[in-house]
Amino acid sequence: MEEIIIIDKQKYINENYPFGNIPEITSEICCIHCDTIYKVEEYKVFRDEDGDEFICCPNAPDCDGTVIDWIPIG
Structure with a gap:
Protein backbone atom coordinates (compact mmCIF):
# COMPACT_ATOMS: atom_id res chain seq x y z
CA MET A 1 0.00 0.00 0.00
CA GLU A 2 1.07 3.53 -0.71
CA GLU A 3 0.68 6.38 1.79
CA ILE A 4 -1.12 9.46 0.49
CA ILE A 5 -0.21 12.78 2.09
CA ILE A 6 -3.39 14.72 2.94
CA ILE A 7 -2.99 18.49 3.27
CA ASP A 8 -6.55 19.42 4.31
CA LYS A 9 -7.41 16.64 6.75
CA GLN A 10 -10.76 18.16 7.75
CA LYS A 11 -11.92 18.31 4.14
CA TYR A 12 -10.72 14.78 3.41
CA ASP A 50 -6.92 -1.37 -6.67
CA GLY A 51 -6.98 2.38 -5.97
CA ASP A 52 -9.14 2.10 -2.83
CA GLU A 53 -8.22 4.53 -0.05
CA PHE A 54 -8.26 3.70 3.65
CA ILE A 55 -8.24 6.06 6.65
CA CYS A 56 -5.76 4.42 9.01
CA CYS A 57 -4.25 4.63 12.47
CA PRO A 58 -1.29 7.04 12.69
CA ASN A 59 0.84 4.04 13.67
CA ALA A 60 0.26 2.43 10.26
CA PRO A 61 1.77 0.49 8.64
CA ASP A 62 2.97 -1.09 11.91
CA CYS A 63 -0.66 -1.08 13.10
CA ASP A 64 -3.35 -2.34 10.74
CA GLY A 65 -6.17 -0.36 12.40
CA THR A 66 -8.52 1.65 10.20
CA VAL A 67 -11.35 4.09 10.84
CA ILE A 68 -13.66 1.21 11.81
CA ASP A 69 -11.36 0.53 14.78
CA TRP A 70 -11.71 4.00 16.33
CA ILE A 71 -13.26 4.29 19.78
CA PRO A 72 -14.16 7.87 20.87
CA ILE A 73 -12.59 9.06 24.15
CA GLY A 74 -14.77 10.95 26.57
Whole structure:
Protein backbone atom coordinates (compact mmCIF):
# COMPACT_ATOMS: atom_id res chain seq x y z
CA MET A 1 0.00 0.00 0.00
CA GLU A 2 1.07 3.53 -0.71
CA GLU A 3 0.68 6.38 1.79
CA ILE A 4 -1.12 9.46 0.49
CA ILE A 5 -0.21 12.78 2.09
CA ILE A 6 -3.39 14.72 2.94
CA ILE A 7 -2.99 18.49 3.27
CA ASP A 8 -6.55 19.42 4.31
CA LYS A 9 -7.41 16.64 6.75
CA GLN A 10 -10.76 18.16 7.75
CA LYS A 11 -11.92 18.31 4.14
CA TYR A 12 -10.72 14.78 3.41
CA ILE A 13 -12.48 13.26 6.40
CA ASN A 14 -15.66 15.23 5.67
CA GLU A 15 -15.71 13.80 2.15
CA ASN A 16 -14.50 10.26 2.89
CA TYR A 17 -15.61 9.25 6.39
CA PRO A 18 -17.60 6.05 5.78
CA PHE A 19 -20.02 6.38 8.71
CA GLY A 20 -22.47 8.98 10.07
CA ASN A 21 -21.45 11.55 12.69
CA ILE A 22 -18.13 12.68 11.27
CA PRO A 23 -15.77 13.29 14.21
CA GLU A 24 -14.07 16.62 14.79
CA ILE A 25 -10.41 16.35 13.84
CA THR A 26 -9.46 17.64 17.31
CA SER A 27 -11.39 14.82 19.04
CA GLU A 28 -9.44 12.11 20.83
CA ILE A 29 -9.93 8.51 19.80
CA CYS A 30 -8.36 5.17 20.62
CA CYS A 31 -7.27 2.58 18.07
CA ILE A 32 -8.40 -0.83 19.35
CA HIS A 33 -5.63 -2.60 17.41
CA CYS A 34 -2.63 -0.90 19.02
CA ASP A 35 -4.39 0.66 22.05
CA THR A 36 -3.04 4.11 21.19
CA ILE A 37 -4.90 7.33 22.01
CA TYR A 38 -4.52 10.11 19.46
CA LYS A 39 -6.37 12.99 17.83
CA VAL A 40 -8.40 12.27 14.71
CA GLU A 41 -6.23 14.74 12.75
CA GLU A 42 -3.27 12.38 13.12
CA TYR A 43 -4.80 9.74 10.83
CA LYS A 44 -2.98 8.50 7.73
CA VAL A 45 -4.42 7.54 4.36
CA PHE A 46 -3.21 4.61 2.30
CA ARG A 47 -4.16 3.53 -1.23
CA ASP A 48 -4.14 -0.14 -2.18
CA GLU A 49 -3.26 -1.67 -5.54
CA ASP A 50 -6.92 -1.37 -6.67
CA GLY A 51 -6.98 2.38 -5.97
CA ASP A 52 -9.14 2.10 -2.83
CA GLU A 53 -8.22 4.53 -0.05
CA PHE A 54 -8.26 3.70 3.65
CA ILE A 55 -8.24 6.06 6.65
CA CYS A 56 -5.76 4.42 9.01
CA CYS A 57 -4.25 4.63 12.47
CA PRO A 58 -1.29 7.04 12.69
CA ASN A 59 0.84 4.04 13.67
CA ALA A 60 0.26 2.43 10.26
CA PRO A 61 1.77 0.49 8.64
CA ASP A 62 2.97 -1.09 11.91
CA CYS A 63 -0.66 -1.08 13.10
CA ASP A 64 -3.35 -2.34 10.74
CA GLY A 65 -6.17 -0.36 12.40
CA THR A 66 -8.52 1.65 10.20
CA VAL A 67 -11.35 4.09 10.84
CA ILE A 68 -13.66 1.21 11.81
CA ASP A 69 -11.36 0.53 14.78
CA TRP A 70 -11.71 4.00 16.33
CA ILE A 71 -13.26 4.29 19.78
CA PRO A 72 -14.16 7.87 20.87
CA ILE A 73 -12.59 9.06 24.15
CA GLY A 74 -14.77 10.95 26.57
